[in-house]
Amino acid sequence: MGGTFDPIHHGHLVAASEVAQSFDLDEVVFVPTGRPWQKEHVSPSEHRYLMTVIATASNPRFTVSRVDVDRDGMTYTVDTLKDLRERMPDADLFFISGADAVEQILSWKDVDRLWELAHFIAVSRPGHELSLSGLSGEHVSLLEVPALSISSTDCRERVARGFPVWYLVPDGVVQYIAKHGLYGEKATKR
Ligand SMILES: Nc1ncnc2c1ncn2[C@@H]1O[C@H](COP(=O)(O)OP(=O)(O)OP(=O)(O)O)[C@@H](O)[C@H]1O
Ligand SMILES: O=C(O)c1ccc[n+]([C@@H]2O[C@H](COP(=O)([O-])O)[C@@H](O)[C@H]2O)c1
Secondary structure (H helix, E strand, O other), X not given: OEEOOOOOOHHHHHHHHHHHHHOOOOOEXXXXXXXXXXXXXXXXXXXXXXXXXXXHXXXXXXXXXXXHHHOOOOXXXXXXXXXXXHHOOOOOOEEEEEHHHHHOHHHOOOHHHHHHHOEEEEEXXXXXXXXOOOOOOOOEEEEOOOOOOXXXXXXXXXXXXXXXXXXXXXXXXXXXXXXXOHHHXXXXXX
16 A cells, blocks of 8 residues: 555555455555655655554554655656565555545556556545546456545644644554654644
8 A cells, every 4th residue: 555644544544454354465565655746745754654664563464665765766656566566576466545546546657557567446535436537447446445534634734733633543653743743743632
């Protein structure tokens, strides 16, 4: 599952867990982006990587990859998938995305190459229609997952306003944000 994870939240974790169950996956690899070219003002990748490690540590089926964080330049999924394929030559690769990301996929770099590298799984997300958006069902599967109306943008804005993010993100991530003063945190009651 690729994402900017700024920060990772329970919407990401529930989506990953549902896909793992429904598609009988051995492992879900979370891949935090290095420099996402369609997003501005992103937190340093080491913070996003470490929050992802903290959030996934307790699940034996979840792992985190540094392939995007360690690659120079902008992050493109075509490179992510090539790097993962090199590291896992025998694996069947699936790329998990939310409905909003799938709406944009035709704008991604080397989109035609993507279908050769992985099968895509689009999960439902509140506020977005889950549809193939003109993509082929041969390359993309759709999956309804429990609806959690959480976004990283909302989490960042809440922290900046001094509102709690407990129960929106894992406890360790709440503590990591406070410890490193991410998102312009104002003092909050805990
Ligand atoms: N609540 C959610 N339910 C289902 N999928 C989600 C949810 N939140 C994010 N996703 C999906 O997870 C992937 C990574 O998301 P990302 O890290 O960009 O989080 P985000 O909440 O969309 O962030 P931001 O608000 O900063 O854009 C994307 O494919 C996105 O569609
Ligand atoms: O390859 C691309 O051109 C591309 C463009 C936008 C997003 N992506 C990937 O989509 C995933 C979700 O991205 P984001 O920005 O919504 O967190 C993440 O793995 C990104 O690298 C990929």
